[in-house]
């Protein structure tokens with residue numbers, strides 16, 4: 001399919017962000033696609049077989065296009081000394097909480113197996129985060145009829161993704177909820193505000209851009225459309241919809257007003273979440289060690305979910321989380337965004353004409 005082909009099929013220029021770790025469900029993806037946007041399956045942290053099953057579940061619920069998102073494996077560059085210190089720290093905290101920890105091991109999150117699922121299942125779009133797939137992978141997917149999008153957080157990443165053959169770029173501003181999609185987790189990389197980033201990326205590529213980060217209403221989506229995006233990708237706005245798999249403790253934190261910040265405390269990779277006890281105690285000590293730290297804290301986070309305890313859980317959220325809808329169907333969010341986008345674009349009036357010249 002030609003670049004931009006899937007975006008051309010959307011009635012509403014809204015993409016539901018893939019949200020690995022629970023919030024993404026087949027029901028959410030299908031509901032957004034049915035409402036005229038583009039739903040996404042999140043393949044991260046899942047087995048390849050589970051991803052194939054989710055794709056089948058979306059297809060059973062809608063014939064509309066949808067996407068699948070996969071994490072590009074991060075190189076195993078963790079500093080062993082720093083990691084060992086953090087493992088000790090988290091183990092002590094978990095012991096006090098009466099919960100287990102996992103082994104702080106590297107994994108490629110079943111990369112090859114998931115690529116095979118994409119080629120076999122042929123979703124309309126495959127999007128990637130944490131890096132750019134090699135050109136031959138992009139080519140293989142293209143031959144299978146799958147449009148490839150790459151998440152970028154700096155103009156340099158956009159240039160690399162364009163050179164590798166990407167068909168679209170998810171331009172992720174620092175306002176975004178959850179992990180930075182940066183190609184590298186070095187401090188300061190990819191910490192640019194969405195509007196600035198979007199304007200800089202339009203200078204280096206003519207690829208279709210999907211703007212993402214901190215968007216909570218149609219006026220914000222209209223702003224990024226005016227600024228050069230073809231669509232907007234929203235995650236946090238769908239976190240408290242009825243179809244989402246977001247844990248109850250996370251949903252209740254979304255109704256509070258605490259600030260968000262970037263932290264490596266839960267996963268070893270910078271991610272934006274609502275500040276809670278675990279983040280505040282451990283954030284300053286967490287090394288850049290993904291996915292090791294993610295595997296380390298996974299059982300602890302599972303225990304917190306079961307106890308309905310928001311203080312030990314990764315409460316991923318974008319900077320605009322206090323403005324989201326609560327406990328509504330995802331279609332209601334898409335419909336509201338569509339109305340607001342229309343209203344925001346319609347109220348633009350020419351500024352160039354001198355007063356009284358109309």
Ligand SMILES: Cc1cc2nc3c(=O)[nH]c(=O)nc-3n(C[C@H](O)[C@H](O)[C@H](O)COP(=O)(O)O)c2cc1C
Nearest residue numbers: 017019020129176177178213214234235236316318
């Ligand atoms: C809970 C949560 C999980 C996320 N998981 C993923 C993921 O698996 N893959 C990905 O590419 N982006 C993921 N993101 C980031 C989104 O793609 C998107 O950039 C972000 O949600 C945009 O900011 P917003 O949350 O303010 O709308 C996630 C976001 C949230 C809130």
